[in-house]
Amino acid sequence: MAIQSIRKSAWSRKAMGTAVTVMAALCGAGAAQAQETFKVGIVSFLSGQAAESFGIPAVNGAKVLVDAFNKGAAPAPYNKTGFGGMKIEAVYVDENGGATKQVQELRNLYDREKVDAVVGYVGSGDCLAVAPVAEEMKKFLILYDCGTPRIFEDGKYNYVFRTASHAAMDNVALARYLKAKDIKVGTFNMINQDYAWGQDSKKDFVWSMEKLYPNAKAGEDQLPKFGAGQYGTEISALMSKQADITHSSLWGGDLQAFILQAGPRGLFKRSQVILSAGDHVLPGLGEKMPDGVILGARGAYGLMAPKSALNDWWWDLYSKAHNVYPVQAPYRMVQSLLGLKLAVEKAMAANGGKKPNAEQLAAALRNSEWDSPAGKVRMNLGGGHQATQETAIGRTRYDAAKKMVVLDDIMRFPAECVNPPANMKSEDWIKAGFAGAKGCP
Numbered sequence: 001m002a003i004q005s006i007r008k009s010a011w012s013r014k015a016m017g018t019a020v021t022v023m024a025a026l027c028g029a030g031a032a033q034a035q036e037t038f039k040v041g042i043v044s045f046l047s048g049q050a051a052e053s054f055g056i057p058a059v060n061g062a063k064v065l066v067d068a069f070n071k072g073a074a075p076a077p078y079n080k081t082g083f084g085g086m087k088i089e090a091v092y093v094d095e096n097g098g099a100t101k102q103v104q105e106l107r108n109l110y111d112r113e114k115v116d117a118v119v120g121y122v123g124s125g126d127c128l129a130v131a132p133v134a135e136e137m138k139k140f141l142i143l144y145d146c147g148t149p150r151i152f153e154d155g156k157y158n159y160v161f162r163t164a165s166h167a168a169m170d171n172v173a174l175a176r177y178l179k180a181k182d183i184k185v186g187t188f189n190m191i192n193q194d195y196a197w198g199q200d201s202k203k204d205f206v207w208s209m210e211k212l213y214p215n216a217k218a219g220e221d222q223l224p225k226f227g228a229g230q231y232g233t234e235i236s237a238l239m240s241k242q243a244d245i246t247h248s249s250l251w252g253g254d255l256q257a258f259i260l261q262a263g264p265r266g267l268f269k270r271s272q273v274i275l276s277a278g279d280h281v282l283p284g285l286g287e288k289m290p291d292g293v294i295l296g297a298r299g300a301y302g303l304m305a306p307k308s309a310l311n312d313w314w315w316d317l318y319s320k321a322h323n324v325y326p327v328q329a330p331y332r333m334v335q336s337l338l339g340l341k342l343a344v345e346k347a348m349a350a351n352g353g354k355k356p357n358a359e360q361l362a363a364a365l366r367n368s369e370w371d372s373p374a375g376k377v378r379m380n381l382g383g384g385h386q387a388t389q390e391t392a393i394g395r396t397r398y399d400a401a402k403k404m405v406v407l408d409d410i411m412r413f414p415a416e417c418v419n420p421p422a423n424m425k426s427e428d429w430i431k432a433g434f435a436g437a438k439g440c441p
Contacts, residue, residue, distance in 0.1 A: 036355060038086040038344060041093060041109035043120025044144075044329070048096035049227045049253030053280045054122060054329045057322075058144070059092055061330025062119075064321045065337050066090050075313050083344040086355060091115060095122060099129035106130045110139045117142065117361065119336050122329070123226075124148035124196035131160045140358040142365075144336035145329065147249075147277075147298070148196040149426040152382025159362050161385045163336040163377060167197065168204045168426035169391055169418045170249070170276040170296050172434070175208035176418065177294065177393040177411055178245070180441050183272065185209070185216045189243040191234055191258070193250060194223040201249035201276055207430040219243045228254065235262050239270060246271040256281050263290050279303065280327040282396070282405040289405050293396040300374045301331035303407045304392035311373035335372035339379075342370050378415065381422055388419040414439040 042062050045055025066088050068074045072081035082088050091113050093105050102121070109115045117140040121127045127146035132155070134141035141160045143151065147167030151160075178185060188209065192198035202221070209216055219241045222234040235258075238246060246267065250258050255278060262268065268290040278295035279302050297304055302325065305311045314334060318326040326334075343365040347356030356364070367384035370377055375390050394407030416438040420429035429435060 036086050037089045038083045038117075038355065039089045039091065039113065039115045040340070041091045041106075041113060041115040041118040041120065042333075043093045043095050043102070043105070043109075043118065044333075045096050045122055045252075046092070046094040049229065050122060050251070051096070052253065053256060053284055053327075054252045055095060057280070057327060058122070058329035058333040060322050061318060061326060061333040062090065062092075062337060064317055065334055068317060069337075069341065075310060078338060078341055080345060083341055084348040084353070086344075093120070095120065095126060099123075099125050102126045103129050103133050106133055106141075107137070110134075110137055116140070116355070117340060117358075119144050119333070119340060121146050124150075124200070127151055127162075128196060131155065131157060134160055138358055140361045142336050142340060145332050146197070148200045150196065150200070152386040153425045156383065157385055159358055161362075161365055161379065161387075162382075163339045163379070163387050164299060164332045165387055165389050165391070165415070165419055166426070167201050167249070167276070167298075168420065168430065169388075169415075170298050171201055171204040172208050172418045172430065173296055173391050173393055173413045174247070174274050174276055174294070175205065175212050176413060176440060178274070179212045180411060181409070183245075185213045185244045187217050187219050187243040188245045188247055189220040189222075189238050189241060189271065190218070190247045191220075191222040191224070191231075191238060191250065192248060193226045193254065195226050197251075198223065198226075198249055202247075204426065204430060205247050205249075205276070207427065211430065211433050216244075224254075226254070229257050231258050231261050235265055235267060238262075239265065239267055243271050246273045247276075248273070249276045251277045251280070256285060259285060259290070260288060263288065268293065277328065279407075280329055283324050283327065286403070286405065287398050287400075289396055289398065291397050294393060295396065295407075296391060296393045297328045297331075298391070299328070299331065300390050300392045300412065302327040304394055304410055304412075305331070305373055306375050306390075306412075308371075308373070308375075310371055314373040331372075331374050335370075335374060335377050338372055339365065339368070339370050339377060343368065376415075381419070388415040390415050391418055411441055413441065417441075 044058045045051045119142045122145045143162040149166040192202045275295040279297035347360040347364040394410040417440040
């Protein structure tokens with residue numbers, strides 16, 4: 001009896017030890033699951049001519065938003081902590097250096113950093129280079145900016161998305177604004193950068209003018225290289241040929257330099273200057289920005305954002321963190337990360353709460369829509385991989401009392417007015433006279 005009692009006692013201790021071990025393992029697994037992270041690579045210009053007014057503000061926007069997500073401090077439906085309970089870990093990469101460098105950086109993010117997704121790219125040339133690489137690697141990629149329509153009009157992707165409208169919208173809206181405001185245009189000059197973004201922007205604007213101002217004649221067509229910085233020759237050429245308007249899609253440091261060089265020479269007084277993507281230089285230029293310039297922001301961003309509780313929250317979050325209001329680049333970044341968050345959480349809900357893979361993320365984002373500080377974003381072009389959204393155009397005026405540039409005469413254009421339908425390329429749509437456009441002012 002004593003021996004049997006001892007054996008039972010020994011067995012009980014052994015069973016208890018095993019149970020404790022199992023429970024510890026389970027608790028450890030639960031803790032590991034609770035601490036699971038979602039790693040995202042964020043790529044934008046951190047150096048070079050595009051950094052100060054574009055790339056760094058975009059990254060600043062990402063940082064304050066990721067911090068708010070991780071604290072569970074964003075408004076509904078974005079109020080779950082992190083991405084569905086997973087802590088977000090961001091890896092920031094400089095886009096400066098050219099397309100070849102960016103392809104290698106993208107591979108490093110996926111292979112070495114083991115990121116779950118990449119959100120990035122401003123330059124159209126960079127987007128054209130990295131998109132096929134992500135597709136080849138079967139890795140999830142969101143293009144948060146870049147403008148060329150060629151990404152999804154000339155290519156088909158499963159893993160690549162762009163969560164903002166392409167550049168056709170910008171130039172169609174500019175031409176429509178001129179027409180709606182009854183601005184006389186008999187002649188027009190142009191200055192655009194000599195790469196995909198500038199070339200596409202110029203073509204879209206010329207084709208739009210052919211439809212809305214069929215008698216207007218194109219004059220000077222300047223195509224300086226990206227990052228040129230000095231525009232004395234181009235400004236002389238533009239001023240030597242009188243034109244009612246001067247169109248430009250210059251951006252970043254190039255646009256700042258052009259304005260600072262062309263202003264004192266009187267170009268803005270001789271011709272109505274219109275800028276397709278000009279809002280992001282306004283805080284930096286201040287009173288040096290000429291009055292009366294017609295410009296867009298590549299969406300209803302910054303001073304042209306629609307009134308909403310979500311926009312109020314975002315405006316305050318960014319402004320308090322950086323002592324300046326958010327412009328185009330951080331708005332585009334935030335709408336990408338909001339879309340990614342909802343896609344991750346949708347995929348998790350369909351996957352038993354597990355972290356989604358690239359295929360599951362793609363399925364969740366494809367053909368989706370969500371609210372952003374700039375209004376509704378709809379993934380309805382490019383087989384559900386390319387977004388459309390509304391946009392706005394306004395006129396600059398320096399307000400001495402506020403010590404800032406403000407925008408007057410703002411006109412809004414619904415997405416259906418300034419974006420092509422799903423079954424047409426931008427070029428064909430514009431040349432067909434904006435077939436099927438709806439809600440145009």
